Every structure is written in C-alpha cells, then in structure tokens.
Amino acid sequence: MPSSDSLAGFGTEADATGLAGLAGARVLILGTGREGVAAADAILSAGTAASVVAADDKDGASAIAWREKYGPGIDVLIAPRPEDLVGRVDVVVKSPGISPGHPLVSVLTAVGLRITSGTDLWMAANFATTTGITGSKGKSTTASLIHHLTNALGGRSVLGGNIGVPLLALGPAPRTVVELSSYQCQSLTISPDVAVLTSLFAEHLDWHGSEENYYADKLNLIGHSPRRVILNAEDADLLAAVTRLHPDVEFESVGADHRWGVREHDGSDWIMRGDEPIMPRERLRLLGRHNALNACLALAAVEAAGIEVDATAAASALEQFLPLEHRLEPIADPSGLTFVNDSLSTSPFATIEALKAFASPDVTLIVGGQDRGVDYTPLADFLAGHPVSAVVGLPPSGPRILATMDGLDLHRELADDMLDAVTRARALTPAAGTVLLSPGAPSYGIYRDFADRADDFRRVIAATIPPDLPDEKSTS
Known part of the structure; x- marks a missing residue:
C-alpha cells in the first residue's frame, strides 16, 4: 500500500487527481452500473498498471453484466465488509449514486483512503x-x-x-x-x-x-x-x-x-x-x-x-431548439386539451416552476408519487396565489399533498392510478385547457423511473380519448 506521503498529493494537482494518479494503485470501483463500467474501461485503457476490483451492494443485473464483460479480470465483491477492504485497496472510485454516508465509504474514508469519482478523474x-x-x-x-x-x-x-x-x-x-x-x-x-x-x-x-x-x-x-x-x-x-x-x-x-x-x-x-x-x-x-x-x-x-x-x-x-423529453413536453390531443409531460419533476419546487409556465388558470395539475416525507406547504402556498382548475393526487403521496391544501378554495380529487387521474383530469379541465403531469415526487415504488411514468401517462392519454373524436396522437 502506498505510504501516506505518496498519497498526500492526491487532490492537489490535476495529474494526481486524474487517471495518471492511479498508477500502480489498488483501485476499488464502487458500483457496477454504467458509471462503474466507464471507470473500469478508462482505467484499463489508460495503462496505469493499476489493479482493479469492483464492489456492489447486491448481485443484481449490473453485477451479472459486469462478470460477463470483464470475467475474472475484474472481480465483483458483493456487499463486502468494510474491514475486509482496509489494507487491500488504495483508492475508491465511487459511482455518483452512492452516498458518502454509505457504510463502506464511511469506513474507508475514516482510515484515510482517497475517495474519488469518474467525474473528478x-x-x-x-x-x-x-x-x-x-x-x-x-x-x-x-x-x-x-x-x-x-x-x-x-x-x-x-x-x-x-x-x-x-x-x-x-x-x-x-x-x-x-x-x-x-x-x-x-x-x-x-x-x-x-x-x-x-x-x-x-x-x-x-x-x-x-x-x-x-x-x-x-x-x-x-x-x-x-x-x-x-x-x-x-x-x-x-x-x-x-x-x-x-x-x-x-x-x-x-x-x-x-x-x-x-x-x-x-x-x-x-x-x-x-x-x-x-x-x-x-x-x-x-x-x-x-x-x-x-x-x-x-x-x-x-x-x-x-x-x-x-x-x-x-x-x-x-x-x-425543442423541449427535452419529460420536461414540460407538450402532448397534443384531439379533444382540444393540451397534456404536458413534466415527469422529471420530483420536488414541490420543480412543480411550482412548471406551474409558472402557464398564464391561464385553466390547468389541472396531476401530482404525487413516492412519499419521501417532503414538505409540500410551499406548493400549497403557491397555489393560494396562483389558482388552477383542479388538483388530482396520485398515490402514495397524493393524500398527504392534497391535505396541505385544505384551506384553499381549490377543487381536489384523489386518483387510484394514472388511468384514473387522466380520466378525472379530462372531466375537470375547461375546454382548451391544460392537463399538467408535474408530480413533485419520484416515481419509484410504482414505476421503474420517470421515463416509465411518462410512458404510462402517454398511454392512458391515448386510451382515454373521447370515443366521438378521431384517434390522432401526436407530440409537438
């Protein structure tokens, strides 16, 4: 293991913080997803003579794909004990989604190991x-x-x-x-x-x-x-x-x-x-x-x-320049309503910013998703001064979000799922108005991710077109 003197330069010089600074080191790549794969490929192609091992919390799809790609060349440790790695690695390349509070990161940081990332490298x-x-x-x-x-x-x-x-x-x-x-x-x-x-x-x-x-x-x-x-x-x-x-x-x-x-x-x-x-x-x-x-x-x-x-x-x-997917993305509908996909909205502040984009109050807001215990009072306060036609709550956080609006003169309804929410929104929204999906919450627990939630939104929009209208689905 390099001495403390040899590690002292890490983080102070660009060459030391980059791939060159891994020369001869024993590197632990923490996380086997796409960021971990990119780090492994870069380290191998840089010719640093570093020895590399990977670790992940579970033996899931990304770990299986890792073994298929690297074989025995870069082993994958599943949920290793931190104490088993002390003295065996010099540098940890952490994937972004892994918190500094992760037990493995905390222990290795405490013993003085360099914790870096693909971004910093x-x-x-x-x-x-x-x-x-x-x-x-x-x-x-x-x-x-x-x-x-x-x-x-x-x-x-x-x-x-x-x-x-x-x-x-x-x-x-x-x-x-x-x-x-x-x-x-x-x-x-x-x-x-x-x-x-x-x-x-x-x-x-x-x-x-x-x-x-x-x-x-x-x-x-x-x-x-x-x-x-x-x-x-x-x-x-x-x-x-x-x-x-x-x-x-x-x-x-x-x-x-x-x-x-x-x-x-x-x-x-x-x-x-x-x-x-x-x-x-x-x-x-x-x-x-x-x-x-x-x-x-x-x-x-x-x-x-x-x-x-x-x-x-x-x-x-x-x-x-066209709007990015899932960020205030308009979806035209033959009924004359405009549906807007803002599925990337995962906080009440993001929902507030989305609502600011609409000058007319003829908006039905669909809000709710994974409940992280976030305070939705700021959203209720905004709606008090910027009323909309209606708010429809999605589970599981929908009931709690709507409860923050109890004192407002605002029509609110709870929906069972996205199909129910869009069906209600069609009935609640004035002609030529807007149905805005800006959940203000993550999608996990119901959907795979925000894109999966947006796909369901598009699907149920198409499925709920009134029968006396042509089935013309287009995205502008």
Whole structure:
C-alpha cells in the first residue's frame, strides 16, 4: 500500500487527481452500473498498471453484466465488509449514486483512503475546455441549450455527464458541455473552466444528510477555481448560498436587471443582451419565463467560452431548439386539451416552476408519487396565489399533498392510478385547457423511473380519448 506521503498529493494537482494518479494503485470501483463500467474501461485503457476490483451492494443485473464483460479480470465483491477492504485497496472510485454516508465509504474514508469519482478523474484532464452546469431545476435544458448554441454558432462541443454518456466514456472535443448532479459535484476537486448555476432549492436530503450539506455539495462545482461563473441572479436562495459559501468567487449575474436577461421590449418579454433585443420569448418553443432565463444563461456561457454570439444566428438557433423529453413536453390531443409531460419533476419546487409556465388558470395539475416525507406547504402556498382548475393526487403521496391544501378554495380529487387521474383530469379541465403531469415526487415504488411514468401517462392519454373524436396522437 502506498505510504501516506505518496498519497498526500492526491487532490492537489490535476495529474494526481486524474487517471495518471492511479498508477500502480489498488483501485476499488464502487458500483457496477454504467458509471462503474466507464471507470473500469478508462482505467484499463489508460495503462496505469493499476489493479482493479469492483464492489456492489447486491448481485443484481449490473453485477451479472459486469462478470460477463470483464470475467475474472475484474472481480465483483458483493456487499463486502468494510474491514475486509482496509489494507487491500488504495483508492475508491465511487459511482455518483452512492452516498458518502454509505457504510463502506464511511469506513474507508475514516482510515484515510482517497475517495474519488469518474467525474473528478475526467475533470482533472479536461477542466480547461469544459462548461459545467448544475442546479436544482433547469440544468438539463440549460446544458442542452449550451451544446446546441455552441455548435450552431460556429463551435464544436459534445454533451455528457448526468444527462447521458458518463464522462469517462466521452470522446475528445474542443468544448465539452457537462450536466452535473449534486452527487457528481460533491466529489470534485477541480472546477470546470466555465461553471453555470441555474437554481437552488433543497433536494435529495436523504443522500446529502441536510439542506446545508446539499447546498455545499451542489456549489462545490465552483469551489476549485473556475475561470468564469455564471448564475441566475433572480434566484435569491442561489445568490445567498453562493455569497455565503463562496464569498471570494466572482460571478456574472444573469437576470432582468443584468446584461443577459428577460426584459420587456416593444410591449412583450424578450431575451436581451444589454439594450440589444435577441428574440421575443414567445418564439422560444420552451414553455415558461424560467426557460427563457435558461436560454440567457446558455448564451452567456457560450460567450464565456470564447464563441461570438451573433444576435441573428442565436435567435435562429433558439427557435429551432425543442423541449427535452419529460420536461414540460407538450402532448397534443384531439379533444382540444393540451397534456404536458413534466415527469422529471420530483420536488414541490420543480412543480411550482412548471406551474409558472402557464398564464391561464385553466390547468389541472396531476401530482404525487413516492412519499419521501417532503414538505409540500410551499406548493400549497403557491397555489393560494396562483389558482388552477383542479388538483388530482396520485398515490402514495397524493393524500398527504392534497391535505396541505385544505384551506384553499381549490377543487381536489384523489386518483387510484394514472388511468384514473387522466380520466378525472379530462372531466375537470375547461375546454382548451391544460392537463399538467408535474408530480413533485419520484416515481419509484410504482414505476421503474420517470421515463416509465411518462410512458404510462402517454398511454392512458391515448386510451382515454373521447370515443366521438378521431384517434390522432401526436407530440409537438
């Protein structure tokens, strides 16, 4: 095992925190999913002469697939005891979904082992050409916008991270646009060249341990000397947390009162660069003012990466950008109602942002899912000032969510399942109104994931088309 002196450089130099820093080490890859596979492939192809073993909590599908791929070359340990690994490994490469509070991680951290991640290993070699994006809401759309605008305005970029391909599996590019979750930000020891912060509200507290830990882990993205930081200055909580946790970090503010922002021009909201109008918000296919602000963040990030932003070309590129799946994704229906799939909404704050996208009160909200004990009072408070036609609750958290709205003059109904919820919503929603699936809760326990929940939503929309209407299913 390397001496403490030989390990002291880890986390202080880019070459030490990267794959080169694993030379000759005994590496434990914790997690056998796609992030673990990407780490194993990268370590093997880097020629570091590291010895590698993997571990997982259960002998499930990913562990079985691991054995099929690597055979005896990289063994898989199932639920190993932490004490059995002390003295046998030097470095742990942890998959993002595994909490720092995991018993194995806690013990190995306590004995002084280096705990790193594929994200940090990759960032060490690529930070100088990387734009990293995080936020409690809007990070996927903003990352996709930056990637789209970069390529449309004469640059070349690839997109990866939390939104798709694991970073260690990405190919080279002049600029890499990376969406990062709080799990991925937590492990960073070096920041990307350009860092973008979209929003901040408490999430995943079971993983992070507390609201303050979540904020600290999320904002660790900017904790290691990024060249440029761009943030949504209209989010007061984000602004306050950045100022409190990173008082020495300089940042570019984006918002109505700043150079890039959404402001009134010629009687309507426009995306503006100073006094220069770029495009009217209504021409953006993304619903909601918050998405126009995400576009402003993206434009500022593209500029920060050194790409000239021509107003005409930028407007054309923004008009061509389509909503991402499961994020305020409209689904047309022959009844005249518009169904909107926002299945990725897993917190009450995300549901609030979704509701802000609709000027008309003719909205039926479908809300509910896995019950994590989250406080839904903020959603009830928002609905008190922004009424909708009806709220339909999905199990198992639906009854508790609706109970927070007891004092409101608001029609509420509980549904047995998605079919029942959509059937009720069709009856409750005014003609030409909107049915919004923005659950404000995870899908686990009923669905495989948010995409499976969205598939069920689409299926029951088609199954409940009134019989006197043509069966015309299309997604706009």
